[in-house]
Amino acid sequence: MKKPVWILSTLLVLMPALSNASDSMADKAVDYRQGVFSILGWNIGPMVQMMKKEKPYDKDIFARNAQRMAAVAPMALEGFIPDSATKDSDAKPKIWSNMxxxxxxxxxxxxxxxxxxxxxKTGDMAQIGPKFQNLGQACKACHDEYREE
Amino acid sequence: MKKPVWILSTLLVLMPALSNASDSMADKAVDYRQGVFSILGWNIGPMVQMMKKEKPYDKDIFARNAQRMAAVAPMALEGFIPDSATKDSDAKPKIWSNMxxxxxxxxxxxxxxxxxxxxxKTGDMAQIGPKFQNLGQACKACHDEYREE
Incomplete structure (x- = not known):
């Protein structure tokens, strides 16, 4: 069976679209997981400011950012592939011996x-406060143990 | 009214958890949007390999990666804040004059x-092929115009 035309044209189209195609798998994995953490950091930033009352609480933005963090958090682990404690990574090597x-x-x-x-989504600070604290503690527990500061 | 105890303890907990707290807003935005694109690239990689038959088609992984791309794609635009065509960014300045x-x-x-x-989710290549090609074209259209290669 001949390959359909769309397969060939898709390949041609996608080649230049793939970022860092020449990087090693470890470098790609580091980029990827750092990307996940950048998204987490970007989204929690305004939430912290709202909790500190440095900016007004905006229920919709807070809820959207929380939802984004929940969407990307499950993606991080996949980036910790073996032999990817590279020089560009802040991941401590003991991650892999304490997997x-x-x-x-x-x-x-x-x-x-x-x-x-x-x-x-509820906008109820009595519920949000403790859950926000749990999230902060989850960040900190892992950074303290497994991230070079 | 006194601040509840959890607010204070949350702040203490979160301080070290925020990545790159000292970076400028432009640097954070670049990190953030590059993070989104890293996740897109990481996920489309194996999908391209499956389409090229370099690795066996795995319906579940393909569908999961597609879902992840759909989850993070809407997050990218927010990172293109004004005055963020920094030296670490591949974004062409004309993005902001052609917003x-x-x-x-x-x-x-x-x-x-x-x-x-x-x-x-269907696993039906007759449907997946054309939609995959559309996605590749969407990547390429923007890279061609707005990304330094």
């Missing part, structure tokens, strides 16, 4: 961000 | 990734 604990901490991040996203 | 066209191209990416995610 079960690391996975458990990533799962905590996933749970905490999902739970915050769920209550953020 | 309506740029937004329209980002919307095409959003639509194409959502449509691919919808059909990817």
């Amino acid at each position: 079960d604990d690391f996975k458990s901490k990533m799962k905590d991040l996933e749970t905490a961000s999902a739970e915050l996203a769920a209550v953020a | 309506d066209d740029f937004k329209s191209k980002m919307k095409d990416l959003e639509t194409a990734s959502a449509e691919l995610a919808a059909v990817a």
Whole structure:
């Protein structure tokens, strides 16, 4: 059977669209997981400012950011492939010798961000506060143990 | 009214968890949008390999990656804040003088990734092929015009 025409044209179209096609798999994995953490950081920033009353609480933006964090948090673990503690990475090598604990901490991040996203829709600070704190603790628990500061 | 205790403790907990807290807003925006594109690139990579038959088609992974692309594609635009064509960015300055066209191209990416995610669940290549090609074209249209290669 001949390949349909769309397969060939898709390949031609996609070649230049793939970023960093020449990077090693480890470099791509580092870019990818750092990308996930950049999105988490970008979104939590305004939420922290709202909690600190440095900017007015905006229920919709807070809820949207929480939802985005919940959407990307489950994507992070996949980027921690073997042999990817590169010079561009802040990941401590002990991640790979403590993978079960690391996975458990990533799962905590996933749970905490999902739970915050769920209550953020209500706009009820009595519910949001404790869930936000849980999320902060999930970030900190992993950074303290597994990230070079 | 006194601030509840959890607000204070949340702030203490979160301080070290925020990545690149000292970076400028432009640098954070570049990190953020590059993070979105890293996630897109990471996920489309194996999909391209499956389409090229370099690796076996796995319906679940293909559908999961398509869903992830659809989840993060709508997050990219927010990172193109004014005055953020920094030295670390591949974004051409003309993005900001052609913002309506740029937004329209980002919307095409959003639509194409959502449509691919919808059909990817079926595993039906007759539907997936054309939607995958649309997504590739949406990537390419914007890269050609607005990204330094």
